[in-house]
Amino acid sequence: MLILCIESSCDETAAAVIRDGREILSNVVASQVDVHARYGGVVPELASRKHVEAISVVINSALEDAGVSIDQIEGIGVTRGPGLIGALLVGLSTAKAMSWMLDVPLAAVHHMEGHILAPFLEEAPDFPFLALAVSGGHTHLYRVDGIGSYRTLGQTLDDAAGEAYDKVAKLLGLGYPGGAVIDRLAALGNPEAIAFPRPMLHKPDFNFSFSGLKTAVLQYVKKCQEPIDDQHMADIAASFQAAVVEVLTRKTFRAAAAEGLERIVVAGGVACNSGLRARFADLSARHSVKVFFPSPVLCGDNAAMLGVSANYYLENGQHADNTVNAVSNWTLDSLNAN
Numbered sequence: 045m046l047i048l049c050i051e052s053s054c055d056e057t058a059a060a061v062i063r064d065g066r067e068i069l070s071n072v073v074a075s076q077v078d079v080h081a082r083y084g085g086v087v088p089e090l091a092s093r094k095h096v097e098a099i100s101v102v103i104n105s106a107l108e109d110a111g112v113s114i115d116q117i118e119g120i121g122v123t124r125g126p127g128l129i130g131a132l133l134v135g136l137s138t139a140k141a142m143s144w145m146l147d148v149p150l151a152a153v154h155h156m157e158g159h160i161l162a163p164f165l166e167e168a169p170d171f172p173f174l175a176l177a178v179s180g181g182h183t184h185l186y187r188v189d190g191i192g193s194y195r196t197l198g199q200t201l202d203d204a205a206g207e208a209y210d211k212v213a214k215l216l217g218l219g220y221p222g223g224a225v226i227d228r229l230a231a232l233g234n235p236e237a238i239a240f241p242r243p244m245l246h247k248p249d250f251n252f253s254f255s256g257l258k259t260a261v262l263q264y265v266k267k268c269q270e271p272i273d274d275q276h277m278a279d280i281a282a283s284f285q286a287a288v289v290e291v292l293t294r295k296t297f298r299a300a301a302a303e304g305l306e307r308i309v310v311a312g313g314v315a316c317n318s319g320l321r322a323r324f325a326d327l328s329a330r331h332s333v334k335v336f337f338p339s340p341v342l343c344g345d346n347a348a349m350l351g352v353s354a355n356y357y358l359e360n361g362q363h364a365d366n367t368v369n370a371v372s373n374w375t376l377d378s379l380n381a382n
């Protein structure tokens with residue numbers, strides 16, 4: 045089955061053509077990052093306007109890259125939520141119109157379901173597995189027993205990991221978005237230079253908190269007497285990253301052990317982080333747990349990742365009808381009832 049997938053939940057307008065929920069024929073992402081950078085974060089109204097401008101161009105590019113014509117498309121997959129409501133509506137309205145026009149079924153997919161199933165486009169893990177979803181809006185641990193079967197084991201109580209990266213980068217004057225910049229700087233610094241806190245590390249539950257860590261970095265910077273030189277900046281970045289990585293990896297492995305799971309998927313934009321990838325690889329070799337990271341292009345927001353569950357839902361007759369609406373707050377667990 046050839047599915048056209050459309051994603052517009054935040055600040056990337058994306059479209060992809062996926063065959064049989066497995067094979068990526070095209071994966072086009074138009075980032076709005078330059079538009080939002082000057083404001084230090086995503087401006088929802090601007091995001092919606094930019095999606096409107098980009099969406100048909102991006103869809104046409106996805107069809108062209110895949111070498112398929114629009115009438116070969118047999119189904120549409122689209123992000124229904126969670127995300128910015130105005131941004132979601134652009135993708136969803138386009139998908140509904142195309143589904144009606146082409147007379148093909150529509151699958152309305154959860155954005156985080158897309159992220160955590162992205163590995164199925166490369167090396168598919170067997171079910172069940174533990175998923176750590178780390179992005180700008182989420183830091184969640186899910187038990188995944190199959191497509192459509194998710195249970196939240198823990199989540200951030202305040203900032204998401206990506207949000208903490210972005211806020212720390214902003215307070216260090218490193219621009220927006222900050223994850224990739226801090227990651228690059230961290231490689232040049234000493235991760236033990238500053239003992240930043242490891243929030244919630246010793247709590248027995250699987251929740252996270254990153255807002256205090258961000259405040260600790262802010263207080264440290266305010267107390268610095270001298271201007272921060274390049275090496276000092278790299279040490280701050282490395283020490284902050286070490287704290288984030290330690291909390292994420294230790295709690296994830298603890299959750300896997302508690303649930304008796306031998307496979308872990310790490311997904312979402314923060315899964316691009318080189319420190320996180322290296323630490324998971326190291327711990328995976330020591331515990332007998334296999335860790336799956338999607339390729340970086342499939343970690344950040346993209347439409348290809350929607351193809352896995354869209355294909356599954358369409359093949360199982362779980363079609364969305366044309367009255368389906370966008371949902372800005374939507375838990376993954378609520379899909380289990382469907």
Ligand code: KG4
Pocket residue numbers: 054178179180181182205206207209210221222223224227312313314315316317318343344345
């Ligand atoms: O999944 P994503 O593209 O969008 C959301 O659904 O939120 O994630 C974006 C987040 C941003 O906060 C960005 O700073 C972070 O992922 N990010 C990173 C890295 N690359 C992107 N965080 C840490 N290290 C990176 N290399």
Ligand code: ZN
Pocket residue numbers: 155159179180312313344345
């Ligand atoms: Zn995302």
